[in-house]
Every structure is written in C-alpha cells, then in structure tokens.
Ligand SMILES: Nc1nc2c(ncn2[C@@H]2O[C@H](COP(=O)(O)OP(=O)(O)OP(=O)(O)O)[C@@H](O)[C@H]2O)c(=O)[nH]1
C-alpha cells in the first residue's frame with residue numbers, strides 16, 4: 369500500500385466553532401495547493417497573512433498561511449498550514465476547496481504521524497507518546513506522554529537492543545574462529561553474564577505493576593452498596609454535577625454511569641452502579657450483574673452503607689481493595705452511637721493513607737470492620753468528602769506510580785519486553801545447547817525489543833496503532 373504520493377489534508381485543531389481553525393496539508397502537492405488558494409507562496413516557515421480564494425476567485429476567508437517545505441517538517445514531506453477563522457462554514461469551504469484540487473484527499477486518522485514515522489522522523493514509541501499527549505486529560509498523563517514522545521522509552525529500548533547486537537557479534541566471532549579460542553572460559557562467558565544483567569534490568573522494568581498503562585487508562589473507582597445508599601448522590605457530589613439520577617426510590621440506577629475526574633492531576637474514573645439486592649426485576653438484575661462485574665475489575669471499590677440502616681459489605685470476588693463509607697451521616701449526627709464525630713477505628717490492612725477504615729482485600733481485618741463502620745460521608749452536607757477525595761488520591765497515586773517514571777505505557781510494550789525476557793531466559797538456561805541455537809534466542813530477544821521503536825517488522829501493527837489517533841494528527 370503506497371499512497372504516500374498523495375497529498376493529505378485535515379482540520380488539525382479541535383471542535384468548531386473556535387477562534388482559529390488550523391488546516392494542515394502534507395505531501396508533494398502542498399506547495400501547489402498554497403499557490404492555488406493564496407496566489408503567491410509565503411517565505412518558508414514564516415507566517416503570512418493572505419486571502420484564501422475558492423475556485424471561482426471568491427474569497428473564502430483571510431488567514432495565516434505557513435509553507436513548511438520538507439524534509440525538515442513534521443512528516444518529512446512538504447507541508448502547509450492554513451490558520452483561518454474557526455467557523456464551521458469557513459472550514460467546510462476550505463476543506464471542499466482542497467478536496468477539489470488534483471491528488472489531494474482527506475487524511476485518515478493518525479496519517480500525519482504515520483508519515484512522520486515512515487519518513488524516520490519519529491519512531492513508533494514516540495508516535496504513541498504523541499497520541500497520548502493529545503489524549504492526556506490530567507497532569508500526570510501529560511507528563512508521562514511528554515516523556516515518551518521525547519524518546520524516554522525509545523532510548524532505553526535502543527540501548528537494550530544494541531547490547532544484544534553486541535552480544536551476538538561476540539558469539540559470531542567465536543563461531544567463526546573457534547580454534548583461536550585458547551583462553552579457558554571463552555568469550556561467550558562474558559556474553560552470558562551480560563545477558564543475565566540485561567535480563568535483570570528488563571525484569572525490573574516489567575515489575576512495575578502496570579502503572580504506566582493504568583495512568584493512560586485512569587484509576588477506576590466503582591461505587592457499590594445496597595439500593596438507596598446514596599451512591600448516585602455521592603457520585604454527583606464528587607463530580608460536582610448532576611451526572612446520575614437521584615430519587616428516594618430504591619433501584620433508581622440500573623446502568624453503569626461513568627464520570628472522569630482530575631483529582632490532583634491524576635485521572636480517576638468514578639463509576640456509579642445499580643444497588644445490590646436480591647428482589648429485583650429483570651432490568652435491575654442485569655444492572656446488578658454489570659455492577660458486580662465492573663466492581664470485580666476495578667482498582668478500588670467503595671461500599672456505601674447508609675448510617676441509618678447499615679449493610680455488611682459485599683466483597684468483589686477478585687480481591688479488589690474495598691473501602692467502606694458510612695453514607696448520609698447527617699441523619700445520625702448527634703445520636704449517642706454516632707461515630708462520625710471522631711476518626712473511625714483503623715482496621716484492615718492499614719493501607720488506607722489516612723489510617724482509617726477497612727482497606728485491602730477480603731482479609732479478616734476488613735471483615736471485622738462491620739456495617740456500622742467506615743468513613744462517614746454526607747452528600748447532603750458535604751461532610752467527609754474532602755477526606756474521601758484525599759484517600760482516593762493517595763491510593764491512585766500509589767497505583768498510578770506518582771513520582772515514578774514507568775517505561776511501559778501500553779500492552780504492546782509489555783508484550784515485547786516479555787518476549788525479550790523469555791528469549792534471554794531461554795538463551796541463558798540451555799547452556800548445553802550449541803552456541804548457534806542460543807544465539808538464535810538472543811536474536812529473537814533483540815527483535816522483540818526492536819518492535820517497540822518499530823525498527824523491526826511492525827508493518828502488521830501500523831494500521832492498529834495509527835488507527836487509534838485522531839484525524840489531523
Ligand atoms: N439525608 C441525606 N440523604 C441522602 C444523602 N445521599 C442521598 N440521600 C437521599 O437518599 C435517597 C437515595 O439516594 P441515591 O443517591 O439515589 O441512592 P442510590 O444508592 O444511588 O440508590 P439506587 O440507585 O436506587 O441504588 C435520595 O432520596 C437522596 O436524596 C445524604 O448524604 N443525606
């Protein structure tokens with residue numbers, strides 16, 4: 369598939385209307401398109417104010433034009449940029465005009481970045497970093513994306529791959545000149561200790577508890593509990609908007625309702641769900657099934673037990689950490705048995721950052737924290753919400769690796785490094801096998817790492833990777 373002789377264009381700025389809209393072009397006809405629209409070429413890499421004209425000479429708009437000749441452009445090709453007023457009709461007229469020009473067509477998602485990759489301007493891991501940068505919603509995601517698009521993962525992967533290439537070269541030399549090896553403990557001994565050191569480094573990178581991937585996805589918190597516990601009210605209070613319907617009727621919520629929050633720079637996904645109970649109609653039963661399924665896959669489950677009618681927590685089967693909340697604490701405030709005045713007893717595994725409430729998996733400590741315990745909160749008065757937010761932030765910070773810089777940010781990287789580690793392990797363990805076979809395992813390990821940056825056979829992956837980009841990137 370070679371369509372790189374075609375010139376592509378797309379609206380690269382965001383939703384319309386906007387103050388300014390940026391339309392980008394890349395490919396051999398970019399210069400001709402500039403001439404067709406504005407007459408005379410501007411100086412390279414200098415913004416020039418020009419009148420953009422339709423085919424019949426009528427004015428589309430006045431705007432800035434940038435002429436960015438290759439190869440020193442983002443894609444390595446000739447590029448141009450039109451910055452016009454961000455009205456939908458202006459942009460529609462401009463795009464229609466470009467589509468009318470010969471050998472110009474609308475770009476596919478990620479096609480600019482794909483061309484940059486194919487031209488060798490950036491590698492695959494850096495391209496993924498750019499996609500993440502565009503998608504980043506929080507500070508921590510932005511920082512991770514900037515690191516990766518700036519080549520942090522690429523440099524490490526290349527360094528590892530180069531070491532394997534060197535090891536293989538040493539083995540080749542030994543295979544080519546076996547008779548000259550009169551030194552006891554041949555050169556390959558050095559190779560194998562180097563391979564073991566490299567394996568240890570890769571294993572360390574893999575043992576990151578998936579923090580980089582989780583940071584891309586967000587830390588998922590599922591609100592569960594009996595019907596009418598105040599789950600939807602709490603979700604709305606934390607989200608500071610009416611995302612979910614609240615009524616006094618038990619069984620109001622049936623679908624899963626997601627809200628994405630930026631808590632202290634961390635991406636947190638709150639999920640409201642149907643109240644758990646036995647007597648329920650078909651629709652509600654399905655809602656309950658989905659609630660349990662989602663909770664089992666969450667990073668944290670909140671069990672909401674109403675202060676005026678406590679219910680024992682139902683633990684997700686998967687051992688996801690569970691935090692008990694005593695909701696509607698305003699209803700019992702001032703009563704003799706009210707615990708909300710003081711800090712509730714610390715129980716469970718003690719992993720709660722604030723030292724209260726049952727936390728961690730289904731151990732006995734967590735179970736001992738019965739229905740009447742947990743962090744008192746009230747969606748009505750706002751009590752306890754700051755503490756709850758702080759607790760979620762503390763846990764998310766650990767799970768997403770705040771302050772750490774995990775290398776791996778996608779399953780693709782993890783698969784590649786796992787395959788590399790397997791190759792190294794095979795090469796190291798079969799020390800009775802002929803050197804040729806062990807060298808072959810090293811080669812496989814090096815190739816696996818090479819797939820991270822796209823240096824080695826990744827043609828099959830490109831559609832998948834670049835298809836996830838937005839159009840105009
Ligand atoms: N006093 C008081 N009432 C609350 C509080 N939170 C919720 N409620 C009330 O409790 C009732 C149920 O609230 P919801 O938020 O719909 O409860 P839910 O857990 O989502 O219920 P389902 O969706 O049916 O499972 C509503 O009448 C709310 O107004 C609170 O903090 N204090």
Ligand SMILES: [Mg+2]
Pocket residue numbers: 599600601612613614620621640641
């Ligand atoms: Mg609800």
